[in-house]
Amino acid sequence: MNITVRLFATFRFGRFASATRQYPPQTRISEIIRELQIPDTEISMIMLNGRHADPEQCLCEGDSIALFPVVAGG
Amino acid sequence: MAELGQYLVELAQDGLITWTEQLAAAERFDCTLAEVEEAALVQGILPARYQRNRQAISSAQQLALFKGRVAVVGCGGLGGYAIEELARLGVGTIVAIDPDVFEEHNLNRQLLSSPYRLGQAKVDAAAARVAEINPAVALVPVDAAYAPERAELFFRNVNVVVDALDSVATRLALADSCENLGIPLVHGAIGGWFGQIVTQFPGDGTIRQLYGRWVAGKGLEQRLGNPSFTPALVASIQVAEVCKILLGTGKVLRHRKLSINLLDMEFEEIVLDRQDAAVGQ
Numbered sequence: 001m002n003i004t005v006r007l008f009a010t011f012r013f014g015r016f017a018s019a020t021r022q023y024p025p026q027t028r029i030s031e032i033i034r035e036l037q038i039p040d041t042e043i044s045m046i047m048l049n050g051r052h053a054d055p056e057q058c059l060c061e062g063d064s065i066a067l068f069p070v071v072a073g074g
Numbered sequence: 075m076a077e078l079g080q081y082l083v084e085l086a087q088d089g090l091i092t093w094t095e096q097l098a099a100a101e102r103f104d105c106t107l108a109e110v111e112e113a114a115l116v117q118g119i120l121p122a123r124y125q126r127n128r129q130a131i132s133s134a135q136q137l138a139l140f141k142g143r144v145a146v147v148g149c150g151g152l153g154g155y156a157i158e159e160l161a162r163l164g165v166g167t168i169v170a171i172d173p174d175v176f177e178e179h180n181l182n183r184q185l186l187s188s189p190y191r192l193g194q195a196k197v198d199a200a201a202a203r204v205a206e207i208n209p210a211v212a213l214v215p216v217d218a219a220y221a222p223e224r225a226e227l228f229f230r231n232v233n234v235v236v237d238a239l240d241s242v243a244t245r246l247a248l249a250d251s252c253e254n255l256g257i258p259l260v261h262g263a264i265g266g267w268f269g270q271i272v273t274q275f276p277g278d279g280t281i282r283q284l285y286g287r288w289v290a291g292k293g294l295e296q297r298l299g300n301p302s303f304t305p306a307l308v309a310s311i312q313v314a315e316v317c318k319i320l321l322g323t324g325k326v327l328r329h330r331k332l333s334i335n336l337l338d339m340e341f342e343e344i345v346l347d348r349q350d351a352a353v354g355q
Contacts, residue, residue: 051347069264
């Protein structure tokens with residue numbers, strides 16, 4: 001199935017800004033995070049089709065996920 | 075004070091009163107520059123220092139800003155610029171909260187820092203700066219760390235709070251305090267080339283959504299640091315939000331995060347669905 005993955009800020013370093021990629025059916029968000037080698041502790045917010053999502057959610061054809069790192073400096 | 079108002083009406087030219095005339099009025103009526111400014115604005119007279127606000131901000135709106143009381147929590151990168159801009163805008167009272175002194179690693183970005191001020195309390199530098207650039211503005215220095223149990227004391231009569239902190243845990247505590255006290259909060263955070271801004275009104279719960287998956291520690295700023303331009307930009311957007319809240323005008327960043335990427339030069343709005351208000355609680 002096709003999943004669009006959007007990465008924000010430092011998550012793009014050495015990866016990509018946005019890409020539509022092929023994954024097997026029933027892939028979970030956490031599996032994509034692992035594949036991209038993004039440490040869980042660096043993630044501030046996960047969105048699935050514009051709504052907050054849990055990493056254990058399974059994806060469907062055409063879904064779009066967005067991963068945001070923690071930004072907290074002042 | 076009616077006499078002062080009448081005196082200012084007679085002096086005003088084209089609806090403006092000069093700085094020299096304000097000083098003379100304060101001396102003649104034995105009152106503060108803040109009292110002179112308020113008396114002028116009540117008469118629809120604009121202190122000449124605000125003449126370039128005119129068109130964007132009317133005299134009546136300038137009076138609303140003068141009556142505003144804004145707390146800036148954190149007086150480092152974001153806070154320094156926010157205080158400078160709020161004071162120049164003419165917000166009447168600024169409560170500046172920070173327990174720290176200036177250190178050398180602040181000099182690359184913190185507006186109120188200078189080699190001369192190393193070791194000085196950030197809130198004292200803020201008070202000195204505001205006294206220098208706009209003496210009609212009262213800066214209330216609070217040389218203490220933000221703590222929820224002191225929120226009621228810190229934020230008494232405060233209309234808007236600016237989140238210029240540098241720790242997620244403290245930001246979440248501040249967001250909760252503002253929710254409980256019914257005060258709008260303008261959140262700004264930076265790291266390297268990146269930044270984010272959200273305006274939270276009581277009941278929105280949006281700051282907790284931003285950090286919904288945060289567990290512990292700092293953000294990407296720990297690795298990337300913060301260059302000079304990121305805090306200047308993000309703080310400026312925060313002050314624009316404060317200005318609109320005080321004036322009850324325009325459209326604020328409510329239920330949407332402005333995500334800024336200065337490396338790729340992208341400004342993106344991320345909608346935070348109202349149905350997700352409980353996320354991160």
